[in-house]
Amino acid sequence: MRRVKVSNNVIRRMPRYLRKLDELAGHGINRISSSELGEQLGLTPSQIRQDFSCFGEFGQQGYGYNVHALREQIAAILGMDRGLNAVLIGVGNIGRALMDNFCFSAWGCNLLAAFDVNPELIGREFNGIHIYSMDDLAEYLKEHPTDLAVLTVPKESAIAVTDILTRNGIGAIWNFTNVDITGPNSSLIVENLHFSDSLLSLSYFISERKDEEAARAARVERQKNSSKK
Amino acid sequence: MRRVKVSNNVIRRMPRYLRKLDELAGHGINRISSSELGEQLGLTPSQIRQDFSCFGEFGQQGYGYNVHALREQIAAILGMDRGLNAVLIGVGNIGRALMDNFCFSAWGCNLLAAFDVNPELIGREFNGIHIYSMDDLAEYLKEHPTDLAVLTVPKESAIAVTDILTRNGIGAIWNFTNVDITGPNSSLIVENLHFSDSLLSLSYFISERKDEEAARAARVERQKNSSKK
Protein backbone atom coordinates (compact mmCIF):
# COMPACT_ATOMS: atom_id res chain seq x y z
CA MET A 1 0.00 0.00 0.00
CA ARG A 2 2.73 2.45 0.97
CA ARG A 3 4.94 3.80 -1.77
CA VAL A 4 6.99 6.95 -1.78
CA LYS A 5 8.31 8.83 1.22
CA VAL A 6 5.27 10.76 2.34
CA SER A 7 5.62 14.31 3.59
CA ASN A 8 4.71 15.30 7.08
CA ASN A 9 1.99 17.63 5.89
CA VAL A 10 0.22 14.80 4.13
CA ILE A 11 0.34 12.61 7.20
CA ARG A 12 -1.08 15.36 9.40
CA ARG A 13 -4.06 15.65 7.06
CA MET A 14 -4.91 11.96 7.15
CA PRO A 15 -6.55 11.98 10.59
CA ARG A 16 -8.73 14.88 9.46
CA TYR A 17 -9.84 12.88 6.44
CA LEU A 18 -10.65 9.99 8.71
CA ARG A 19 -12.79 12.11 10.99
CA LYS A 20 -14.63 13.66 8.09
CA LEU A 21 -15.31 10.27 6.53
CA ASP A 22 -16.65 8.97 9.83
CA GLU A 23 -18.91 11.97 9.98
CA LEU A 24 -20.14 11.41 6.41
CA ALA A 25 -20.74 7.73 7.11
CA GLY A 26 -22.70 8.76 10.18
CA HIS A 27 -24.94 10.84 7.93
CA GLY A 28 -25.50 7.83 5.71
CA ILE A 29 -23.46 9.24 2.83
CA ASN A 30 -21.54 6.51 1.04
CA ARG A 31 -20.05 8.27 -1.96
CA ILE A 32 -18.03 11.47 -2.24
CA SER A 33 -15.91 13.24 -4.84
CA SER A 34 -12.66 14.99 -4.16
CA SER A 35 -14.26 18.35 -4.92
CA GLU A 36 -17.07 17.82 -2.41
CA LEU A 37 -14.60 16.59 0.18
CA GLY A 38 -12.39 19.59 -0.54
CA GLU A 39 -15.34 21.92 -0.11
CA GLN A 40 -16.09 20.47 3.30
CA LEU A 41 -12.51 20.47 4.53
CA GLY A 42 -11.31 23.71 3.01
CA LEU A 43 -8.80 21.97 0.76
CA THR A 44 -8.45 21.85 -3.01
CA PRO A 45 -9.62 18.72 -4.82
CA SER A 46 -6.15 18.46 -6.32
CA GLN A 47 -4.53 18.29 -2.95
CA ILE A 48 -6.89 15.61 -1.76
CA ARG A 49 -6.24 13.45 -4.81
CA GLN A 50 -2.50 13.99 -4.46
CA ASP A 51 -2.62 13.05 -0.81
CA PHE A 52 -4.46 9.80 -1.41
CA SER A 53 -2.28 8.92 -4.38
CA CYS A 54 0.71 8.72 -2.04
CA PHE A 55 -0.77 5.48 -0.76
CA GLY A 56 -2.65 3.96 -3.66
CA GLU A 57 -5.65 4.31 -5.94
CA PHE A 58 -8.75 4.43 -3.80
CA GLY A 59 -11.21 6.14 -6.14
CA GLN A 60 -12.98 5.41 -9.36
CA GLN A 61 -13.12 7.70 -12.36
CA GLY A 62 -16.50 9.22 -12.93
CA TYR A 63 -17.70 8.11 -9.50
CA GLY A 64 -15.46 9.43 -6.79
CA TYR A 65 -14.66 7.62 -3.56
CA ASN A 66 -16.66 5.10 -1.59
CA VAL A 67 -16.84 6.61 1.87
CA HIS A 68 -16.62 3.36 3.78
CA ALA A 69 -13.86 1.82 1.66
CA LEU A 70 -11.79 5.00 1.77
CA ARG A 71 -12.26 5.23 5.51
CA GLU A 72 -10.92 1.71 5.94
CA GLN A 73 -7.94 2.42 3.71
CA ILE A 74 -7.01 5.50 5.69
CA ALA A 75 -7.49 3.67 8.97
CA ALA A 76 -5.06 1.01 7.72
CA ILE A 77 -2.58 3.64 6.53
CA LEU A 78 -2.62 5.23 9.98
CA GLY A 79 -2.05 1.84 11.57
CA MET A 80 -5.33 1.73 13.43
CA ASP A 81 -5.65 -2.00 12.78
CA ARG A 82 -2.36 -2.83 14.46
CA GLY A 83 -3.50 -2.84 18.05
CA LEU A 84 -0.43 -0.97 19.27
CA ASN A 85 0.28 -1.57 22.93
CA ALA A 86 0.74 1.45 25.15
CA VAL A 87 1.65 2.29 28.71
CA LEU A 88 1.03 5.57 30.49
CA ILE A 89 3.62 7.15 32.74
CA GLY A 90 2.47 9.68 35.31
CA VAL A 91 -1.05 9.49 36.70
CA GLY A 92 -1.46 13.17 37.44
CA ASN A 93 -4.33 15.24 36.21
CA ILE A 94 -3.73 14.82 32.51
CA GLY A 95 -2.75 11.21 32.84
CA ARG A 96 -5.88 10.55 34.82
CA ALA A 97 -8.01 12.40 32.25
CA LEU A 98 -6.57 10.26 29.48
CA MET A 99 -7.09 7.03 31.41
CA ASP A 100 -10.67 7.87 32.28
CA ASN A 101 -11.87 9.54 29.15
CA PHE A 102 -9.67 9.07 26.16
CA CYS A 103 -10.77 6.08 24.18
CA PHE A 104 -7.46 4.55 23.11
CA SER A 105 -9.18 1.54 21.60
CA ALA A 106 -11.19 3.75 19.25
CA TRP A 107 -7.88 4.68 17.64
CA GLY A 108 -6.49 1.20 17.56
CA CYS A 109 -4.36 1.35 20.70
CA ASN A 110 -4.46 -0.77 23.83
CA LEU A 111 -3.58 1.08 27.00
CA LEU A 112 -2.40 -1.81 29.15
CA ALA A 113 -0.80 -0.32 32.22
CA ALA A 114 -0.01 2.89 34.03
CA PHE A 115 2.91 3.84 36.26
CA ASP A 116 3.41 6.41 38.97
CA VAL A 117 5.64 7.14 41.94
CA ASN A 118 2.83 8.08 44.32
CA PRO A 119 2.23 5.23 46.83
CA GLU A 120 -1.39 6.30 47.17
CA LEU A 121 -1.99 5.57 43.51
CA ILE A 122 0.09 2.42 43.11
CA GLY A 123 -2.10 -0.66 43.10
CA ARG A 124 -5.26 1.23 42.24
CA GLU A 125 -7.14 0.96 38.98
CA PHE A 126 -8.76 3.66 36.87
CA ASN A 127 -11.10 2.60 34.14
CA GLY A 128 -9.74 -0.93 34.34
CA ILE A 129 -6.09 0.13 34.03
CA HIS A 130 -3.81 -1.00 36.82
CA ILE A 131 -1.30 1.48 38.25
CA TYR A 132 2.14 0.05 38.94
CA SER A 133 5.10 1.51 40.74
CA MET A 134 7.66 3.26 38.57
CA ASP A 135 10.15 0.82 40.10
CA ASP A 136 8.45 -1.96 38.18
CA LEU A 137 8.55 -0.18 34.82
CA ALA A 138 11.76 -1.69 33.47
CA GLU A 139 10.67 -5.18 34.45
CA TYR A 140 7.22 -4.68 32.95
CA LEU A 141 8.62 -3.51 29.63
CA LYS A 142 10.94 -6.51 29.48
CA GLU A 143 8.01 -8.87 29.88
CA HIS A 144 5.47 -6.96 27.78
CA PRO A 145 6.61 -5.65 24.42
CA THR A 146 5.20 -2.16 24.22
CA ASP A 147 4.92 0.09 21.18
CA LEU A 148 4.52 3.46 22.78
CA ALA A 149 4.56 5.31 26.07
CA VAL A 150 2.24 8.15 26.97
CA LEU A 151 4.34 10.63 28.89
CA THR A 152 2.27 12.63 31.37
CA VAL A 153 4.80 13.17 34.14
CA PRO A 154 5.73 16.58 35.57
CA LYS A 155 8.22 18.26 33.31
CA GLU A 156 11.01 17.95 35.86
CA SER A 157 11.12 14.18 35.43
CA ALA A 158 10.46 14.09 31.68
CA ILE A 159 14.06 13.57 30.63
CA ALA A 160 14.87 10.99 33.29
CA VAL A 161 11.75 8.96 32.51
CA THR A 162 12.44 9.14 28.78
CA ASP A 163 15.82 7.67 29.54
CA ILE A 164 14.35 4.71 31.38
CA LEU A 165 11.85 4.16 28.58
CA THR A 166 14.35 4.19 25.75
CA ARG A 167 16.80 2.01 27.65
CA ASN A 168 14.02 -0.54 27.96
CA GLY A 169 13.10 -0.69 24.33
CA ILE A 170 10.38 1.91 23.96
CA GLY A 171 10.60 3.30 20.43
CA ALA A 172 7.87 5.94 20.50
CA ILE A 173 6.60 8.50 22.99
CA TRP A 174 3.43 10.55 23.03
CA ASN A 175 4.77 13.53 24.89
CA PHE A 176 2.41 15.70 26.93
CA THR A 177 5.14 17.38 28.95
CA ASN A 178 6.17 20.89 28.14
CA VAL A 179 9.68 19.75 27.35
CA ASP A 180 11.44 18.64 24.19
CA ILE A 181 12.62 15.11 24.77
CA THR A 182 14.15 14.35 21.41
CA GLY A 183 17.75 13.35 21.85
CA PRO A 184 19.76 14.62 18.89
CA ASN A 185 21.13 11.19 18.00
CA SER A 186 18.37 8.81 18.98
CA SER A 187 15.89 7.23 16.62
CA LEU A 188 13.11 7.68 19.14
CA ILE A 189 9.79 8.71 17.57
CA VAL A 190 8.31 11.59 19.51
CA GLU A 191 4.88 13.11 19.02
CA ASN A 192 4.55 16.28 21.02
CA LEU A 193 1.34 17.66 22.34
CA HIS A 194 2.54 20.90 23.84
CA PHE A 195 -0.45 22.68 25.30
CA SER A 196 1.49 25.87 25.84
CA ASP A 197 2.80 26.01 22.28
CA SER A 198 -0.73 25.69 21.05
CA LEU A 199 -2.02 28.39 23.37
CA LEU A 200 0.80 30.73 22.38
CA SER A 201 0.02 30.30 18.69
CA LEU A 202 -3.58 31.16 19.45
CA SER A 203 -2.39 34.13 21.48
CA TYR A 204 -0.39 35.29 18.47
CA PHE A 205 -3.37 35.16 16.14
CA ILE A 206 -5.57 37.00 18.61
CA SER A 207 -2.90 39.67 19.08
CA GLU A 208 -2.46 40.01 15.34
CA ARG A 209 -6.16 40.61 14.89
CA LYS A 210 -6.26 43.10 17.76
CA ASP A 211 -3.39 45.03 16.19
CA GLU A 212 -5.14 45.08 12.84
CA GLU A 213 -8.33 46.35 14.43
CA ALA A 214 -6.45 49.01 16.35
CA ALA A 215 -4.68 50.10 13.19
CA ARG A 216 -7.99 50.33 11.34
CA ALA A 217 -9.53 52.33 14.16
CA ALA A 218 -6.56 54.69 14.19
CA ARG A 219 -6.91 55.22 10.44
CA VAL A 220 -10.57 56.08 10.78
CA GLU A 221 -9.76 58.45 13.63
CA ARG A 222 -7.12 60.24 11.59
CA GLN A 223 -9.49 60.64 8.70
CA LYS A 224 -12.15 62.13 10.95
CA ASN A 225 -9.65 64.62 12.32
CA SER A 226 -8.31 65.66 8.94
CA SER A 227 -11.82 66.19 7.51
CA LYS A 228 -12.67 68.33 10.55
CA LYS A 229 -10.31 71.12 9.63
CA MET B 1 7.41 45.35 15.25
CA ARG B 2 5.31 43.30 12.86
CA ARG B 3 5.93 43.68 9.17
CA VAL B 4 5.04 41.21 6.44
CA LYS B 5 2.38 38.55 6.54
CA VAL B 6 4.07 35.80 8.48
CA SER B 7 3.60 32.19 7.49
CA ASN B 8 2.00 29.67 9.74
CA ASN B 9 5.18 27.60 9.93
CA VAL B 10 7.10 30.52 11.32
CA ILE B 11 4.48 31.19 13.97
CA ARG B 12 4.47 27.56 15.07
CA ARG B 13 8.23 27.73 15.62
CA MET B 14 8.09 30.80 17.83
CA PRO B 15 6.87 29.03 20.97
CA ARG B 16 9.72 26.55 20.59
CA TYR B 17 12.22 29.40 20.41
CA LEU B 18 10.67 30.84 23.53
CA ARG B 19 10.99 27.61 25.46
CA LYS B 20 14.57 27.12 24.36
CA LEU B 21 15.50 30.66 25.35
CA ASP B 22 13.92 30.17 28.76
CA GLU B 23 15.95 27.03 29.13
CA LEU B 24 19.16 28.81 28.13
CA ALA B 25 18.43 31.67 30.51
CA GLY B 26 17.87 29.10 33.24
CA HIS B 27 21.37 27.79 32.57
CA GLY B 28 22.73 31.29 32.92
CA ILE B 29 23.56 31.65 29.24
CA ASN B 30 22.96 35.15 28.00
CA ARG B 31 24.31 35.15 24.48
CA ILE B 32 23.66 32.80 21.56
CA SER B 33 24.32 32.72 17.83
CA SER B 34 21.88 31.48 15.23
CA SER B 35 24.13 28.53 14.48
CA GLU B 36 24.28 27.41 18.11
CA LEU B 37 20.52 27.86 18.45
CA GLY B 38 20.02 25.91 15.24
CA GLU B 39 22.22 23.13 16.53
CA GLN B 40 20.14 22.83 19.67
CA LEU B 41 16.78 22.97 17.94
CA GLY B 42 17.58 20.97 14.84
CA LEU B 43 17.06 23.93 12.51
CA THR B 44 19.40 25.69 10.10
CA PRO B 45 20.90 29.02 11.18
CA SER B 46 19.45 30.53 8.01
CA GLN B 47 15.95 29.55 8.95
CA ILE B 48 16.30 30.99 12.41
CA ARG B 49 17.56 34.31 11.09
CA GLN B 50 14.81 34.37 8.49
CA ASP B 51 12.19 33.64 11.12
CA PHE B 52 13.29 36.44 13.40
CA SER B 53 13.66 38.88 10.53
CA CYS B 54 9.91 38.62 9.94
CA PHE B 55 9.47 40.67 13.09
CA GLY B 56 12.50 42.89 13.30
CA GLU B 57 16.24 42.99 13.90
CA PHE B 58 16.96 41.42 17.23
CA GLY B 59 20.60 40.44 16.84
CA GLN B 60 23.93 42.12 16.47
CA GLN B 61 26.53 41.35 13.84
CA GLY B 62 29.58 39.62 15.19
CA TYR B 63 27.84 38.94 18.49
CA GLY B 64 24.63 37.02 17.99
CA TYR B 65 21.52 37.41 20.11
CA ASN B 66 21.09 38.43 23.69
CA VAL B 67 19.10 35.60 25.22
CA HIS B 68 17.04 37.71 27.56
CA ALA B 69 16.28 40.47 25.06
CA LEU B 70 15.35 38.00 22.35
CA ARG B 71 13.14 36.13 24.78
CA GLU B 72 11.26 39.31 25.59
CA GLN B 73 10.84 40.16 21.92
CA ILE B 74 9.38 36.77 21.15
CA ALA B 75 7.11 36.92 24.18
CA ALA B 76 5.80 40.25 22.90
CA ILE B 77 5.36 38.88 19.38
CA LEU B 78 3.30 36.02 20.75
CA GLY B 79 1.17 38.42 22.72
CA MET B 80 2.18 37.17 26.13
CA ASP B 81 2.14 40.68 27.54
CA ARG B 82 -1.47 41.32 26.62
CA GLY B 83 -3.17 39.61 29.52
CA LEU B 84 -5.80 37.98 27.34
CA ASN B 85 -8.93 37.09 29.25
CA ALA B 86 -10.23 33.56 28.96
CA VAL B 87 -13.16 31.46 30.06
CA LEU B 88 -13.34 27.69 30.16
CA ILE B 89 -16.43 25.81 29.04
CA GLY B 90 -16.94 22.27 30.27
CA VAL B 91 -15.45 21.22 33.59
CA GLY B 92 -15.00 17.55 32.75
CA ASN B 93 -11.75 15.70 33.12
CA ILE B 94 -9.71 17.75 30.70
CA GLY B 95 -11.31 21.00 31.77
CA ARG B 96 -10.56 20.17 35.35
CA ALA B 97 -6.98 19.22 34.53
CA LEU B 98 -6.48 22.57 32.81
CA MET B 99 -8.03 24.52 35.68
CA ASP B 100 -5.96 22.74 38.31
CA ASN B 101 -2.64 22.36 36.57
CA PHE B 102 -2.23 24.46 33.49
CA CYS B 103 -0.63 27.74 34.35
CA PHE B 104 -2.51 30.16 32.10
CA SER B 105 -0.82 33.16 33.67
CA ALA B 106 2.62 31.82 32.75
CA TRP B 107 1.58 32.29 29.11
CA GLY B 108 0.02 35.67 29.58
CA CYS B 109 -3.59 34.58 29.89
CA ASN B 110 -6.08 35.13 32.70
CA LEU B 111 -8.53 32.31 33.19
CA LEU B 112 -11.37 34.17 34.85
CA ALA B 113 -14.35 31.85 34.93
CA ALA B 114 -15.55 28.37 34.09
CA PHE B 115 -18.97 27.13 33.01
CA ASP B 116 -20.72 23.80 33.15
CA VAL B 117 -24.19 22.30 33.05
CA ASN B 118 -23.68 19.96 36.01
CA PRO B 119 -25.52 21.30 39.10
CA GLU B 120 -23.01 19.54 41.35
CA LEU B 121 -20.21 21.64 39.91
CA ILE B 122 -21.97 24.98 39.56
CA GLY B 123 -21.00 27.32 42.37
CA ARG B 124 -17.84 25.42 43.25
CA GLU B 125 -14.33 26.69 42.73
CA PHE B 126 -11.24 24.90 41.49
CA ASN B 127 -7.91 26.56 41.93
CA GLY B 128 -9.65 29.86 42.59
CA ILE B 129 -11.79 29.72 39.45
CA HIS B 130 -15.52 29.96 39.99
CA ILE B 131 -17.81 27.62 38.05
CA TYR B 132 -20.97 29.22 36.71
CA SER B 133 -24.00 27.70 35.09
CA MET B 134 -24.00 27.54 31.31
CA ASP B 135 -27.25 29.51 31.52
CA ASP B 136 -25.25 32.50 32.75
CA LEU B 137 -22.67 32.33 29.95
CA ALA B 138 -24.27 34.83 27.58
CA GLU B 139 -24.81 37.32 30.38
CA TYR B 140 -21.27 36.89 31.67
CA LEU B 141 -19.75 37.51 28.26
CA LYS B 142 -21.80 40.66 27.84
CA GLU B 143 -20.47 42.05 31.10
CA HIS B 144 -16.91 40.77 30.81
CA PRO B 145 -15.15 41.25 27.50
CA THR B 146 -13.38 37.96 26.87
CA ASP B 147 -10.67 37.22 24.33
CA LEU B 148 -10.86 33.47 24.11
CA ALA B 149 -12.82 30.45 25.24
CA VAL B 150 -11.29 27.13 26.16
CA LEU B 151 -13.64 24.49 24.79
CA THR B 152 -13.53 21.29 26.83
CA VAL B 153 -17.12 20.11 26.49
CA PRO B 154 -18.12 16.64 25.24
CA LYS B 155 -17.98 16.57 21.47
CA GLU B 156 -21.76 16.27 21.19
CA SER B 157 -22.24 19.83 22.46
CA ALA B 158 -19.20 21.37 20.76
CA ILE B 159 -21.11 22.94 17.86
CA ALA B 160 -23.98 24.24 19.97
CA VAL B 161 -21.64 25.80 22.52
CA THR B 162 -19.50 27.33 19.77
CA ASP B 163 -22.67 28.94 18.50
CA ILE B 164 -23.44 30.52 21.86
CA LEU B 165 -19.87 31.73 22.17
CA THR B 166 -19.68 33.36 18.77
CA ARG B 167 -23.11 34.94 19.12
CA ASN B 168 -21.84 36.57 22.30
CA GLY B 169 -18.73 38.07 20.88
CA ILE B 170 -16.06 35.41 21.42
CA GLY B 171 -13.53 35.72 18.61
CA ALA B 172 -11.19 32.85 19.40
CA ILE B 173 -11.54 29.31 20.66
CA TRP B 174 -8.97 26.87 21.99
CA ASN B 175 -10.64 23.68 20.90
CA PHE B 176 -10.00 20.47 22.82
CA THR B 177 -13.01 18.64 21.41
CA ASN B 178 -12.51 16.06 18.74
CA VAL B 179 -14.65 18.04 16.32
CA ASP B 180 -13.90 20.68 13.73
CA ILE B 181 -15.78 23.79 14.77
CA THR B 182 -14.66 26.19 12.05
CA GLY B 183 -17.67 27.54 10.26
CA PRO B 184 -16.78 28.01 6.58
CA ASN B 185 -17.76 31.68 6.57
CA SER B 186 -16.97 32.86 10.06
CA SER B 187 -13.90 34.83 11.07
CA LEU B 188 -13.60 32.85 14.28
CA ILE B 189 -10.01 31.99 15.20
CA VAL B 190 -9.77 28.34 16.13
CA GLU B 191 -6.76 26.58 17.55
CA ASN B 192 -7.32 22.84 17.61
CA LEU B 193 -5.72 20.48 20.03
CA HIS B 194 -7.00 17.19 18.71
CA PHE B 195 -5.58 14.42 20.88
CA SER B 196 -6.74 11.74 18.50
CA ASP B 197 -5.18 13.37 15.44
CA SER B 198 -1.91 13.53 17.30
CA LEU B 199 -2.11 9.89 18.40
CA LEU B 200 -2.97 8.76 14.88
CA SER B 201 0.03 10.57 13.43
CA LEU B 202 2.18 8.82 15.99
CA SER B 203 0.51 5.54 15.11
CA TYR B 204 1.40 6.16 11.47
CA PHE B 205 5.07 6.72 12.21
CA ILE B 206 5.24 3.63 14.41
CA SER B 207 3.54 1.56 11.71
CA GLU B 208 5.86 2.91 9.06
CA ARG B 209 8.88 1.89 11.09
CA LYS B 210 7.43 -1.55 11.79
CA ASP B 211 6.86 -2.07 8.07
CA GLU B 212 10.40 -1.02 7.30
CA GLU B 213 11.78 -3.39 9.89
CA ALA B 214 9.62 -6.22 8.62
CA ALA B 215 10.79 -5.53 5.06
CA ARG B 216 14.42 -5.55 6.17
CA ALA B 217 13.91 -8.80 8.08
CA ALA B 218 12.28 -10.36 5.04
CA ARG B 219 15.21 -9.31 2.88
CA VAL B 220 17.68 -10.88 5.26
CA GLU B 221 15.58 -14.05 5.38
CA ARG B 222 15.51 -14.29 1.60
CA GLN B 223 19.24 -13.85 1.41
CA LYS B 224 19.83 -16.57 3.97
CA ASN B 225 17.61 -18.95 2.01
CA SER B 226 19.21 -18.18 -1.33
CA SER B 227 22.72 -18.64 0.06
CA LYS B 228 21.66 -21.98 1.57
CA LYS B 229 21.16 -23.70 -1.75
Added chain:
DNA sequence: TAGATTGTTAATCGATTAACAATC
Protein backbone atom coordinates in the same frame (compact mmCIF):
# COMPACT_ATOMS: atom_id res chain seq x y z
C1' DT C 1 41.92 45.99 13.02
C1' DA C 2 40.46 41.04 12.25
C1' DG C 3 36.97 37.73 13.26
C1' DA C 4 32.39 36.71 13.87
C1' DT C 5 27.81 36.86 12.87
C1' DT C 6 23.93 39.27 11.47
C1' DG C 7 20.09 40.67 8.02
C1' DT C 8 18.87 40.15 3.39
C1' DT C 9 19.02 38.91 -1.37
C1' DA C 10 19.30 35.03 -4.54
C1' DA C 11 19.06 30.01 -5.45
C1' DT C 12 17.09 25.75 -4.44
C1' DC C 13 13.95 22.72 -2.99
C1' DG C 14 9.42 20.92 -1.96
C1' DA C 15 4.50 21.35 -1.68
C1' DT C 16 0.32 22.90 -3.71
C1' DT C 17 -2.43 23.82 -7.65
C1' DA C 18 -3.79 23.35 -12.42
C1' DA C 19 -4.50 20.74 -16.43
C1' DC C 20 -5.68 16.77 -18.89
C1' DA C 21 -5.62 12.14 -20.68
C1' DA C 22 -7.52 7.84 -18.99
C1' DT C 23 -11.59 5.51 -17.79
C1' DC C 24 -15.58 4.33 -15.15
Added chain:
DNA sequence: TAGATTGTTAATCGATTAACAATC
Protein backbone atom coordinates in the same frame (compact mmCIF):
# COMPACT_ATOMS: atom_id res chain seq x y z
C1' DT D 1 -22.40 6.93 -25.50
C1' DA D 2 -21.83 11.31 -22.75
C1' DG D 3 -20.70 13.12 -18.34
C1' DA D 4 -18.12 12.89 -14.39
C1' DT D 5 -14.19 12.36 -11.91
C1' DT D 6 -10.07 10.09 -11.09
C1' DG D 7 -4.75 9.61 -11.06
C1' DT D 8 -0.81 11.82 -12.72
C1' DT D 9 2.16 14.98 -15.12
C1' DA D 10 3.44 19.81 -15.53
C1' DA D 11 3.30 24.59 -13.75
C1' DT D 12 3.18 27.57 -9.98
C1' DC D 13 3.82 29.06 -5.69
C1' DG D 14 5.94 29.36 -1.19
C1' DA D 15 9.30 27.95 2.17
C1' DT D 16 13.91 26.67 3.19
C1' DT D 17 18.71 27.03 2.39
C1' DA D 18 22.87 29.23 0.71
C1' DA D 19 25.65 33.12 -0.03
C1' DC D 20 27.44 37.47 1.02
C1' DA D 21 27.80 42.36 1.88
C1' DA D 22 27.18 45.09 6.02
C1' DT D 23 28.81 45.89 10.50
C1' DC D 24 29.54 45.08 15.30
